[in-house]
Amino acid sequence: MFARTIALAIAIANLAAFDGAAAQTANQPPDTMAARVEACTPCHGNKGEGTSDVYFPRLAGKPAGYLYNQLLAFRSGRRKYPPMNYLLEFLPDPYLQAMAEYFANEHPPLPQPAPSEVRKDVLAQGEQLASSGDANRNIPACVSCHGPGLTGMQPGIPGLLGLRAAYISAQLGAWRYGTRTAKSPDCMQLVAGHLTEADVTAVAAWLATRPAPANPAPVPKGTYALPFGCGSQPN
Amino acid sequence: MVSKLSITLFAIVALTTIAHAQDKSSDVIARGEYLARAGDCTACHTAPEGRLFAGGRPMPTPFGTLYTSNITPDPDTGIGKWSADDFYKTMHSGRFPDGGLIYPAMPFASYTKVTRADSDAIYAYLRSIQPVNQKNKPHELRFPYDNRQLILGWRTLFFTEGEFKPDPKKSAEWNRGAYLVEGLGHCGMCHSPINALGGTSQSEAFKGGLIPMQNWYAPSLTSNREAGLGDWSIKDITDLLQTGVSMRGVVYGPMAEVVHNSLQYLNDEDTRAMAVYLKSIAEPSPPPPASSTLPTSESSLLISLGKTVYDKHCASCHGTQGEGKPPHWPPLANNQSIEMQSAVNPIRMVLNGGYPPGTKGNPMPYGMPPFAGLLSDNEIAAVVSYIRTAWGNRGTPVSAREANELRSAPLN
Incomplete structure (x- = not known):
């Protein structure tokens, strides 16, 4: 009897709370992730498609695991970019996960690649490195991890399409100088450590010229084996 | 038979006593954890991606960079060798157990108000956490601030030692709020003007100021023209403190940190007590605004x-x-x-x-x-x-x- 009274009281209290909430929704922001991530849009675009600023990356359609890892790294300061570090500092894990999934599930069309400003032989060198790597210098091909279509692999490997050369080159530089790091074994730091500045320019330029593939989605986990261990993509 | 029964009974009594003692000590530890939240110890004593309370967080100040200390119970690098007395004296008087002077970036001018019982509970909690062997990093202070003897001058000007004294003319709730705001909450560390010597005078308490190095303005808690809460409802104040948002405004910047690490964990009674106190210290007559420098x-x-x-x-x-x-x-x-x-x-x-x-x-x-x-x-x-x-x-x-x-x- 006592328990039933309590249960009834709780039910009534819930109803009252529900009524109150319903009355308030008219004057409340939309209860959506789109409204919650508006702080991201001046730099990353309304659907994560990127903006005219070449240093701000596209987020849309990247694997949620990759995006979540980046949000965690920005929050802790492991990946350094003060405007991002500041925005995320006091946000809890489940919320960052929800943000990652939101942008992973957005699929605005990939942009038309901009005509490259570098010489043809530089582009050819970039294509060579990205497609075949350079075994003599311990440089694996980009496609060996980021996929034959460069669309990435679930859950942790990002696609490399729809990014501008300036952004790719800045990130490779950050890996080389250690201002961008990831979970050990930090595969990208190892790879970038073998690249020269000329390599970086060439690879970034070639990647930025790639047209959108028919299916830009990251391939499922385990579609192909990675050439070496990677902390961001546990087996 | 009789003796067997009595041994069993004795054992039951003994076990019950031990269990009771453990209950009591776990209660103290839980209370200590709660109070450590109220004091926001973790904001400074845990580094980003660092182990809980192992210190090492850089604290930029106008005088150079301080590194926070390891307060885990590690005997060599933490406070594992400290007694409850040592801990209380440090909190209360701003001196290490060996008498050494502590830089006032540690808010001991506020923590001095903490009662002995609360200090003991925080001590018990800190004893219960995972010890971390991590040496403290030496501070990087510029001359002449690297001379700790200068702290003596600062203390003479800005430090009054002594536990919180309840005001018998006020309610128990008001006094609880005052104790939390002025003591563990150390709100005055930011919400008071900081002078060139890095100090705050009592008469200026809670009057607001620019937080050095961070370049955020911590508004006055006494002026209704700033963050004075005189015309806020108690519910709006408690919402702001507990959830970070309210019908009147939202916290960002350094105050977001305080709500995130500390205030959201306080129970309804304590939050309400702080609100009652904060509302009461707002002064009714605001000074006129400064005129603009623009034509x-x-x-x-x-x-x-x-x-x-x-x-x-x-x-x-x-x-x-x-x-x-x-x-x-x-x-x-x-x-x-x-x-x-x-x-x-x-x-x-x-x-x-x-x-x-x-x-x-x-x-x-x-x-x-x-x-x-x-x-x-x-x-x-x-x-x-x-x-x-x-x-x-x-x-x-x-x-x-x-x-x-x-x-x-x-x-x-």
Whole structure:
């Protein structure tokens, strides 16, 4: 009897709370992730498609695991970019996960690649490195991890399409100088450590010229084996 | 038979006693953890990606960089060899157990008010956590501040040792609030003006000030023209402290840290007590605002540009009349933090945007976009001037130079 009274009281209290909430929704922001991530849009675009600023990356359609890892790294300061570090500092894990999934599930069309400003032989060198790597210098091909279509692999490997050369080159530089790091074994730091500045320019330029593939989605986990261990993509 | 029974009974009694003792000590530890939350110890004593309370967090100050200390129970590098007496004396008098002077970045001028029983509970909690063997990093202070003897002068000027003394003329709730705000909460560390010597005088307590190095303005808790809570309802104050958002405004910047790490964990009674106390210290008669340094014709042009910027970028969330959609999209009309004499916070919010903290009561907060990349210095100054003067707001216009200077303010 006592328990039933309590249960009834709780039910009534819930109803009252529900009524109150319903009355308030008219004057409340939309209860959506789109409204919650508006702080991201001046730099990353309304659907994560990127903006005219070449240093701000596209987020849309990247694997949620990759995006979540980046949000965690920005929050802790492991990946350094003060405007991002500041925005995320006091946000809890489940919320960052929800943000990652939101942008992973957005699929605005990939942009038309901009005509490259570098010489043809530089582009050819970039294509060579990205497609075949350079075994003599311990440089694996980009496609060996980021996929034959460069669309990435679930859950942790990002696609490399729809990014501008300036952004790719800045990130490779950050890996080389250690201002961008990831979970050990930090595969990208190892790879970038073998690249020269000329390599970086060439690879970034070639990647930025790639047209959108028919299916830009990251391939499922385990579609192909990675050439070496990677902390961001546990087996 | 009899003896067997008595042994069994004895064993049961003994076990019960042990269990009882453990219950009691786990209660003390739980209370200590709660109080350590109220004191926000973790904000300084845990480094980003570091182990809990192992210290090592750099604290930039105008005098150089301090590194926080390891307060885990590790005997060699932490406080494992400290007694409860040592811990109390450190909290209470701002001296290490060997008598050495502690830099006043550690808020001992507030913690001195903590009772012995509460200090013992925090001590018991700190004894119970995982010890971490991590040596303290030496401070990097410039000459002459690297001479700890200078702290003696600071102490003479700014430190009054002594536990909190309840005011018998006030309610128990008010006194509890005062104890938390003035003691463990150490609110005065930011919400009081800091003078050139890095100190705060008693008469200036809670009157607001620019936080050194961070370039955020911690508004006065006593002036209703700033963050004085005299005309706030108790519910709005407790909402702000517990969830980070309220019908009157939202916390960002350093206060988001305080809500995230500390205040959201306080129970309803303590939060309410703090609200009652904070509401009571607001002074009724506000001083008149300082007059603007901008000539009138220049400021009216600025404000007219500001309205254009506002209607394009801000009105969709904050409303054409600055009414917002509180609590998540804060109102700007009749919002003290927009109108107050220092325009640092509204300028920084427009430049850097921000998220309120994710809390139990508001786990998925709405964020304000950063406009540093979209708006020029002049547009920033214009829109801030507009929101400070529109809809009956009584703030003053700001200049493009002020906006420009804050572009380089540190973000973390």
